[in-house]
Amino acid sequence: MLRVLDIHTYYGNIQALKGVTIEVAEGEIITLIGANGAGKTTTLMSISAVVPPRSGEILFKGKPITKLSPEKIVGMGISQAPEGRRIFPGLTVLENLDMGAFLRKDKAGIKEDLDYVLDLFPILAERQGQAGGTLSGGEQQMLAISRALMARPQLLLLDEPSLGLAPIIVQRIFDIIRKINSEHGTTIFLVEQNANLALQVSHRGYVMENGVITMQDTAANLAANEEIKKAYLGI
Template structure:
């Protein structure tokens, strides 16, 4: 049944070329509810190989719920999510992680009483290839040298920026085929925000596609290739990131430029 789906050539947006390929993740018209609250009203989006896609929007627009729907923490009632051509719509979170989608959740959600190293180990929980563990750990320590210094410290005692590093590092330990970052800049000092975005670009340049949820639209559109703007549970605008940052509506509402 899914063969015609996967073989359908996806129209690549104009100006698309460098490294970006076919879609790795497709979200088609999902509806997600919290009890009776209709949080996501038919969201459709896709992430293609090798790109950074950002999902921006105001508080409560449904950005995080979209991510939670993708990785199985919330179950959409309608719609379809496919990852590498496979339907993952109602898969439990642990299966989705095993398939290669890992995320740094909103508010970081570290294990506060575990050390930095133990948190990173938890990220690799689904992995069965123990021998590559050290290699991945080195990769994370390369990206975040601070974490190497602090590996025995309890995650709960780290500063906000360091915690965000652990959260991203932890997600990377799963060797994701798709990395989802939920508000990595939340609550961080400006200099740290810049640092985190640099690292996001670096991770992406190593080949991992990233779905980035952000309130900091300026920074997000700066690093992303394409962007989706969410409003009250729906995708309001879709475009290339550089064109979105020129869009009058976006400028006004999210970039604070009149």
């Protein structure tokens, strides 16, 4: 579904990605794990074209999307819940969700998806009129995921959904990620530092270090790998 082919991405003169190749098949949950500064977020930002790669190619369903603008890419069916949640603090929960559906005109479909996400996260229904900034961290993460879902993506990019949340909330969010994948058929590309949980929910995984992919395997194999255990699982 998504093929990232040897992309190199820079911030000014600093090279963040040094030839990253990733493949995501339809219906999968794949995870990208790695330490701070490895280039995980940059990979997602490159796919979304917020920080476009300088060389290499990204194909979505066979079509090159490397040269497209961020909004075109959202329009094609890739949406992202960015790192640090980045919800709109001054807009209400419902307005945040409506912004997620910004490019869509089908009112019936939007309503359907709204019902779906409010069903996934009932707390958001309770908080619907509240300003986004007044939500707790966990609720904001739920809102960020819901907002990305409102674009009705075929591929959902999630950047560190566990960031700064209590273990019990993280567990709940990961359960829902799995649910979105199995019930809605949404392909999910998950970037995580919490390798343990990420590998539990995903089918395959990539390990990233200093802007290059160092390992790729099924999630089960990665979780069993001695090196990974030592470096990322803390066992």
